[in-house]
Each structure stands twice: as C-alpha cells, then as structure tokens.
Amino acid sequence: MKVVAFARKELGTGASRRQRNAGLTPGIVYGGTAAPVSISLDANALYYALKKEAFHSSILDLEVDGKVEKVLLRDFQMHAFKQQVLHADFQRVDANQKIHTKVPVHFVNAEISPAVKLSGGVIGHVTSELDISCLPADLPEFIEVDLANLEVGQSIHLADIKLPKGVSAVQHGGEENPTIATASVPAGTVSAEAAEGDAAAEGDADKK
Known part of the structure; x- marks a missing residue:
C-alpha cells in the first residue's frame, strides 16, 4: 500500500492548525538511522485509508517528496467529534530487523x-x-x-x-x-x- 506525503517545514501548533484547515494532516516519520522527518498528508485520503484494516497491519510504501521508504503505521490521533485525523506517526522498518x-x-x-x-x-x-x-x-x-x-x-x-x-x-x-x-x-x-x-x-x- 502506498502513501504519498510531503516534507513539512513549518512546525508548531499554529502551523499544524493551518495545515488541517488546508485539508492536510501533519505527521512524522522516525526510526532507523535517518533523522525524524515531519510530513504532511492528504487528510481525506488518510481518513479513508485508516478505515482499511490492512492499513494498520501492513508494511507501507511512504513516498516523501519522491523518495520511498518502507514504514509501519504506529499511531494516529482523531478529532473528538469530527471526521478528522489530527496526526499520524510512521516508523521506518529495516528488512533485516524484526518488528x-x-x-x-x-x-x-x-x-x-x-x-x-x-x-x-x-x-x-x-x-x-x-x-x-x-x-x-x-x-x-x-x-x-x-x-x-x-x-x-x-x-x-x-x-x-x-x-x-x-x-x-x-x-x-x-x-x-x-x-x-x-x-x-x-x-x-x-x-x-x-x-x-x-x-x-x-x-x-x-x-x-
């Protein structure tokens, strides 16, 4: 399963709020030897992807600005009453290391x-x-x-x-x-x- 994201340069509560108002969901990619990267994802696409059981338990191809990494969804936060994903966490996986x-x-x-x-x-x-x-x-x-x-x-x-x-x-x-x-x-x-x-x-x- 493929997920398309974009590197996010503006950080902080205000920036995250502006992202959500623009139809984006802030997130982060961490793990492995590379540094954590803040990302933005299409909010609507992510919301419907989360409804699929396999999205939660499959290795995902995460494309960030053209570069693809193997990741696993580790966490996400939903709005208390809106159909809105507030944040998503992805962890890089190594083909030679157990998860x-x-x-x-x-x-x-x-x-x-x-x-x-x-x-x-x-x-x-x-x-x-x-x-x-x-x-x-x-x-x-x-x-x-x-x-x-x-x-x-x-x-x-x-x-x-x-x-x-x-x-x-x-x-x-x-x-x-x-x-x-x-x-x-x-x-x-x-x-x-x-x-x-x-x-x-x-x-x-x-x-x-």
Missing part, C-alpha cells in the same frame, strides 16, 4: 462449530488482536483462528493457534497461554432450562 506490532484476529467457522450448531452456544472473542514479532516480509495482515471444533465449555488458547511461518507471539503480563476465545451457553438459555426442570419436578410432586 513488534499488533495484528487483527479473524475468527472463522463459528457457525459450524459443535458449540453453536449442536448446543446453541455463544462464542466469546476474548481478544481482537495479537502482539507478534517477525521480519517485515513475514508480516501477516491478520491471524486466523479456526473455531470449527470448539465445543461448549471449551476455550481456544494462544498455543492452539497455528501462526504463519516466521511469526512468533509476544506475550505480556506473565500469562504463558492466554485465552483467545471461549464457548458457552447463553445465561438466559440456562435459566430457561433450569425453570423447565423445576416446573417438571413440581408437576411430579403434585401428582404424588
């Missing part, structure tokens, strides 16, 4: 899992993204989690997921094998079944 980033999780085959198909269960998505480490060339747009064999009462953990070649998970907080998804029967269903059981028991007692 640490988050990628979205895509859950598939929930509708054919025993939990849903046979037990009327509900799949709970405990996380929507994973922290990973890999070389830029191995960066996946997303991680797929297959729910086809999930049954009620079971969970899928990090160790159950087959990560793409060259990709490793980065864990935090000391939890060795965090939960990714769970399958359970809705609380209302359990209550209804319990109520039916109590009613049947009362009926039997009345007959006696």
Whole structure:
C-alpha cells in the first residue's frame, strides 16, 4: 500500500492548525538511522485509508517528496467529534530487523462449530488482536483462528493457534497461554432450562 506525503517545514501548533484547515494532516516519520522527518498528508485520503484494516497491519510504501521508504503505521490521533485525523506517526522498518506490532484476529467457522450448531452456544472473542514479532516480509495482515471444533465449555488458547511461518507471539503480563476465545451457553438459555426442570419436578410432586 502506498502513501504519498510531503516534507513539512513549518512546525508548531499554529502551523499544524493551518495545515488541517488546508485539508492536510501533519505527521512524522522516525526510526532507523535517518533523522525524524515531519510530513504532511492528504487528510481525506488518510481518513479513508485508516478505515482499511490492512492499513494498520501492513508494511507501507511512504513516498516523501519522491523518495520511498518502507514504514509501519504506529499511531494516529482523531478529532473528538469530527471526521478528522489530527496526526499520524510512521516508523521506518529495516528488512533485516524484526518488528513488534499488533495484528487483527479473524475468527472463522463459528457457525459450524459443535458449540453453536449442536448446543446453541455463544462464542466469546476474548481478544481482537495479537502482539507478534517477525521480519517485515513475514508480516501477516491478520491471524486466523479456526473455531470449527470448539465445543461448549471449551476455550481456544494462544498455543492452539497455528501462526504463519516466521511469526512468533509476544506475550505480556506473565500469562504463558492466554485465552483467545471461549464457548458457552447463553445465561438466559440456562435459566430457561433450569425453570423447565423445576416446573417438571413440581408437576411430579403434585401428582404424588
């Protein structure tokens, strides 16, 4: 994915405000051996690019005044109530150095899992993204989690997921094998079944 930007010479709050009023979004490119560069991007194009999931988890070709660099979107700030991107940060990437980033999780085959198909269960998505480490060339747009064999009462953990070649998970907080998804029967269903059981028991007692 390609992003076109321009070197930004005027800095400061006032200059950034003028840029936004002119339909531009201020940003910065940093990392690697080169010095950080302040940039401006087309605000409208950036706003719609941010709506694409892949834009957040792909190596981007950032062209600044004709020079193209490989970068990764690291951060962006949105206006509190306007459809406006206030600022964007991009980090240069080296093809020979591993990067640490988050990628979205895509859950598939929930509708054919025993939990849903046979037990009327509900799949709970405990996380929507994973922290990973890999070389830029191995960066996946997303991680797929297959729910086809999930049954009620079971969970899928990090160790159950087959990560793409060259990709490793980065864990935090000391939890060795965090939960990714769970399958359970809705609380209302359990209550209804319990109520039916109590009613049947009362009926039997009345007959006696």
